Amino acid sequence: MHSIEYLQEKIRQAIENETFTGKPDELYQPIRYILSIGGKRMRPLLTLLACDLFGGDIEEAIYPAIALELFHNFTLIHDDIMDKAPLRRGKETVSKKWNENIAILSGDTILALAYDHLININKNILTDVIKVFNKTAMEVCEGQQFDMNFETQPDVSISDYLNMIRLKTAVLFGTSLKIGAIIAETNAENLEHIYLFGVNMGIAFQLMDDYLDVFGDAKKFGKKTGGDIITNKKTYLYLKAFETADDNTCQKLSMLFNNPGIDNRSKVTAIKKIFLELGIDKATEKEMNKYYELAMLSLDSINEEESRKEILRSFAKKLIKRDH
Amino acid sequence: MHSIEYLQEKIRQAIENETFTGKPDELYQPIRYILSIGGKRMRPLLTLLACDLFGGDIEEAIYPAIALELFHNFTLIHDDIMDKAPLRRGKETVSKKWNENIAILSGDTILALAYDHLININKNILTDVIKVFNKTAMEVCEGQQFDMNFETQPDVSISDYLNMIRLKTAVLFGTSLKIGAIIAETNAENLEHIYLFGVNMGIAFQLMDDYLDVFGDAKKFGKKTGGDIITNKKTYLYLKAFETADDNTCQKLSMLFNNPGIDNRSKVTAIKKIFLELGIDKATEKEMNKYYELAMLSLDSINEEESRKEILRSFAKKLIKRDH
Structure with a gap:
């Protein structure tokens, strides 16, 4: 089996070796740009890790792995248009x-490029791979649409929210792993377990992201905390707070979230204080741990030597418990 | 072999039998909407015609044929955002x-749906089919980007323009046919000929569209003439006029195109008059006929009985000489 560092280097080289050139420049420059500004390349890594776990040849998985990174970047380019986001990874967004x-069209092109990377595999597994990829592509769009709907929808429940992050973020983790596992030609049970491992890890990852946005150490986390509070984003913490609080506290929270006169610093401080009083930090950690444990159970169920699974176990551990 | 009417009915039924449902509604309603407002379903028809020509089973081609219609509708949804178009086929655009x-995301979703329809074929030909589809998807994006660039680019040549319409419109005609032909498992030479038949027919079709926008009969053509002149669109006629005219006439044309004070009716009348004086109507017909003849030559080269090709020959004839 290969180390994470070795696989990351493989991915780095594979992306570097591609030119992503074509005409007109307005279409291909943004593609080279978004791929050049980094990112953790987590999804292709998962593809290679899963392929390696089941004894597959990672050389066969490298193109499909890149397809998953391209797909992820397609979603970033289009999401940034919809969110009117000025920055991504500290640099200007394509839009x-x-x-x-140009962002719409280069996003469309990178999606076609993703499919073009996906098909460089044995034709016996091609239908299965594209099928799971298509399903995930549609689910990720559904997740993004739910996320946009929630901005103006008054009655978002916690289960609505968990379903949204499952679709928007988590299924792509599961599919990245599953595609690597299909390439390694493992059995149907293992495919299901590795997929669920990824999905539950993805949900835990997003809950952790929500948590760190409020309670993280800004220096270590790499971005300013409180962003979700400032934008009134209906995160797990927001929804759990309204679910947990009594009428009086709900009213106080509503006033804080909906008062355009309050400055951001005071708003974040006041809401964070209420979150702590309500035990929202603990509740979020509990929920996150629930999904983390579900991920571990799926990993346990995979029919492979424990020692081979260790690398994914420690990857998930690092990912979820990353910083607090 | 089957009649065009029979194949059109097959396509109509196939689209009608699909529900295109899912959650959230905001994502799937626009997909049902754009498919419900009609269109000529030309691309899936070409797929079935090509499959039939080479003796393939059209039942095997119906899903991929629908994929081409879905892809076409994906481009319409996204193009209408970029063009800020209020109407499509006489109805409101999705955007x-x-x-x-919602238009960005439902467009993305319909593209994933297109791929999902494409894969319902024999796995031996799947790689070839997806490869040609991917290439075309990228080319169509390139064509649209060139088209947008031309709006502000001062030095568009006629060959730039012909390349743009080849990418934006014509290659999808070629690919629709080629995919049907791949499914019928014809040989490589025939694949190339049927593809070029479609591409050249597509270029002729777009030139005819440019022509009819200026010289068509508004009633028969189904839309108001002069739209391209009003929006200063650099069509074949526009570019040919500047290429043909002397300095004095070029200046006159420039003034007419760039004078915001002039009313649309006078602008169209004056420019149409200059076009006629310059023989742009004849020149456009000549260029169109050139591509039409190229299409016919490709059809001639196809190694099949002449009687089997008749249906495509008369389809092309009707399409190009449709109304003037």
Whole structure:
């Protein structure tokens, strides 16, 4: 089996070896740009890790692995248009650096490029791989649409929210792993377990992200905390707070979230204090741990030597317990 | 062999039998909407015609045929955002009826749905089919980007323009046919000929569209003439006029195109008059006929009985000489 560092280097090289050139420049420059500004390349890593776990040849999985990174970048380019986001990974977004039309089209092109990377595999597994990829592509769109709907929807429940992050974020983790596992030609039970391992890890990862946005150490976390509170984002913490609080506290929270006069610093401080009083930090950790444990159970169920699974176990551990 | 009417009915039924349902509604309603407002379903028809020509089983081609219609509708939804178009086929565009974000996402979803329809074929030909589909998807994006670039680019040549319409419109005609032909398992030479037949027919079709926008009979053509002149669109006629005219006439044309004070009716009348004086109507017909003849030559080269090709020959004839 290969180390994470070795696989990451493989991915880095594979992306570097591709030119992503074509005409007109307005279409391909944004693609080279978004791939150049980094990212953790987590999804292709998961594909290679899963392929390696089941004894597959990672050389066969490298192109499909890159397909998953390309797909992820397609979602970033289009999401940044919809969110009117100026920055991504500390740099200008494609829609900001160029314009929205170029972002729509270069996003479309990178999606076609993703499919083009996916098909460099044995034809016996091609239908299965594209099928799972298509399903996930649609689910990720559904998740993003739910996320947009929630901005104006008054009655979002916690289960609505968990379903949204499952679709928007978690299924792509599961599918990245599953595609690596299909390439390694493991059995149907293992495919299901590795998929659920990824999905539950993905949900835990997003809950952790929500948690760190409020309670994280800004220095270690790498971005300013409180962003979700400032934008009134209906995160797990937000929804859990309204679910937990009495009428009086709910009213106080509503006033804080909906008062345009309050400055951001005071708003974050006041809401964070209420969250702590309500035990929302603990509740979020509990929920996150629930999904983390579910992920571990799925990993336990995989019919492979324990020693081979260790690398995914420690990857998930690092990912979820990353910083607090 | 089957009649065009029979194949059109097959396509109509196949689309009608699909529900295109899912959650959230905001994502799937626009997909049902754009498919419900009609269109000529030309691309799936080409797929079935090509499959039939080479003796393939059209039942095997119906899903991929629908994929090409879905892909076409994906481009319409996204193009209408970029063009800020309020109407499509006489009805509100998705971006107008809902909003741009919903149009981006439902467009993305319909593209994934297109791929999902494409894979319902024999796995031996799957790689070839998806490869040609991917290439075309990228080319169509390139064509749209060139088209947008041309709006502000001062030095568009006629060959730039022909390349743009080849990418934006014509290759999808070629690919629709080629995919049907791959499913019928014909040989490589025939695949190339049927593809070029479609591409050249597509270029002729777009030139005819440019022509009819200026010289068509509004009633028969189904839309108001002069739209391209009003929006200063750099069509074949526009570019040919500037290429043909002397300095004096070029200046006159420039003034007419760039004068915001002139009313649309006078602008169209004056420019149409200059086009006629310059013989742009004849020149466009000549260029169109050139591509039409190229298409016919490709059809001639196909190694099949002449009687089997007749249906495609008369289809192309009707399409190009449709109304003037």
